[in-house]
Amino acid sequence: MDSANMIGFLAGALTTVSFLPQIVKVLKTRDTRSLSVSMYGLFTLGVFLWLVYGWIVHSPPVIFYNALTFLLSAALLAAKIRWH
Template sequence: METLGLIAAILTTLSFLPQVMQVIKTKDTKSISLGMYSMFVLGVVLWAVYGFLMNDRPVFIANLITFFLSFIILIYKIIEIKRN
């Protein structure tokens, strides 16, 4: 069962890489909702805390990595808003 969780965690976490790379390359976040992404990042942090507290490594590690990747996009979004 843990293997299934690890596979799911790897796939969902790595799915953020193309978006992060695109945002870094183009610096375009116009079509990304600040509200949605803020809630998403907060939710991912809470999932990571939950995984840590429950000693669930796949949940903790996947959400910690997802947090860092999604936080990069959120920072670019905030920078774009401040420029405009």
């Protein structure tokens, strides 16, 4: 693996892991009042577009971590809509 992909995987891992505390909190408390539907909606759409971009340019780190982040952000968005 080249250094650019290693940096991409590290960056993706760090930014994706940053979602975990919020997800754990929401799952434990079901309190989504502090989450913004518009922010998570736009963010989820943006992450999806990054995923498409990664697919187009054949970038494994972009594909992998944006797919994972898309699932996490979509889950938070769904929780916000369901439990609000």
